[in-house]
Amino acid sequence: MKVAILGGGVIGVTSAWYLAQAGHEVTVIDRQPGPALETSFANAGEISPGYASPWAAPGIPAKAARWLFMQHAPLIVRPRPDAAMLRWIAAMLGNCNARAYAVNKRRMVRLAEFSRDRLIALRQFTGIHYDERSLGTLQLFREQKQLDGIGKDVKVLEADGVPFEVLDRAGCLAAEPGLANSAVPIAGGLRLPHDETGDCFKFTNALMALAAERGVTFLWNRGIDRLVAEGGRITHVATDAGDVVADAYLVAMGSYSPLLLAPLGIRLPVYPVKGYSITAPILDESRAPVSTLLDESYKVAITRLGDRIRVGGMAELSGYSKDLPPARRRTLEYSVGSLFPQAGDLAGATFWSGLRPMTPDSTPVIGATKLPNLFLNTGHGTLGWTMACGSGHVIADLIGGRRPEIETGDLSIARYA
Known part of the structure; x- marks a missing residue:
């Protein structure tokens, strides 16, 4: 499956890694010249x-x-x-x-603990520093x-x-x-x-390089204009350098996610x-x-x-x-x-x-939307670094039609319906 990820911060790059590991053809699009240059750049590190x-x-x-x-x-x-x-x-x-x-703390800890375990496994598998x-x-x-x-x-x-x-x-x-x-x-x-502690910027850049070696395409300096929907599905991403077409689309644009989703009639409370x-x-x-x-x-x-x-x-x-x-x-x-x-x-x-x-409940929004080929991985607040690997692993499972290793039903945007 071809998957387009919108956003090249730690959430977008970890999502790309796990999707590529699952065998998908992945393209990451971001307006910046490289990964982790916005909220992921100089966070607290814990x-x-x-x-x-x-x-x-x-x-x-x-x-x-x-x-x-x-x-x-x-x-x-x-x-x-x-x-x-x-x-x-x-x-x-x-x-x-x-x-x-x-309720909110329990589901946050569930995802964060799973994410810490996935980070340890990733470190052992790749030797990343x-x-x-x-x-x-x-x-x-x-x-x-x-x-x-x-x-x-x-x-x-x-x-x-x-x-x-x-x-x-x-x-x-x-x-x-x-x-x-x-x-x-x-x-x-x-x-x-x-x-644990660690430099999120260094991690994201190192993982980007590893993902690129495994076939992930990164389109930097690409302004994302809009998501185009026809017939109840997303057909392409319109960028300032042309359209990008995929089978599934993942929005991982942090605070800018609601602005992209609003024209589609999706109100994301981020x-x-x-x-x-x-x-x-x-x-x-x-x-x-x-x-x-x-x-x-x-x-x-x-x-x-x-x-x-x-x-x-x-x-x-x-x-x-x-x-x-x-x-x-x-x-x-x-x-x-x-x-x-x-x-x-x-x-x-x-x-x-x-x-x-x-988000108002501090829990990220991870999962499907009302459009069957549009997915979200955003809204992590202060815990994007803490939850990145777990969120990337979960969304790769959901996009690929597999059952995640942890409960995710209460993480989707449906909880705000």
Whole structure:
């Protein structure tokens, strides 16, 4: 079968790999000159299945109201006349209850755990390298009330059999020795020892090269104008360099997926939630993180990537803006600088922003649509890197007519009907 994939980020490239492995003839189309140059380029770097949690949770509306007035706010809203933003916020608030949280987290962890296993298998099969480490993730709580509030997450981890450790301050320092140089109060932490880290950009480029060796065609610098449907099916992709015809079409365009699907009468509730990162060269390894630390107070992830420290986080609702306000950089610098002082060259760090494709329930949209040859693999939010291999494996099975190894019925767009 000929399959055209729209989007060359980590989701599109992993989908291409697994489709090619299944024997399909695959073409990837992207407007950029190479893979992973948008949201996949400089994300936080953690592969954290156990921390796959919905943003919509009990208590979030009250927390969000407080965050808006913090100096180093994890949430920023730039009001704009945007009906899509308002619909997304309303739907997200509708998921801020205990029942929805439990349902959403369980299916997110299911996909994320499967994805981590697929990544390990892929690494063993190909020998691929991407500054990978398998040293776990530490969620750090500066305040006791944060530590006291982890009960609902622990219950889900226990139910799904995910190993975890609840640590006191000494345990946090044992996991991340660089914290010994910090003056920040540390109430404790929740550590997932099986989590991993790695550079998503390096991974996607390396996998693209391997996929190309196996016959996948990559069409870079191709603007995608529209999907053309006739007779209830997609007939071709119209691009700025001509049409591309296939038997099946997969939309993996992240935050831009809803814009492509709207003319087909498909309303995909994905909205761009902007995140920021800085990447700093390490100055002192003894002060640097050894893996990933999640700073719960500021919703910032601090990750060791080879000889660099990647610091990423925040959630900004500002449409498709990609500007780089200095205040966002100061928040990232404050988080890493207070926890790992003098570990990295913050003055020499690069500053970046990306648009995370978020659904109101934080679960990606993977599966078929009302058009029989049109499929979706998008809406992964902050977890595209964590869920990439599992999502690619699942969609390759669904397109090929095979039954996936995990339950996927609750991942499709039909859940929003």
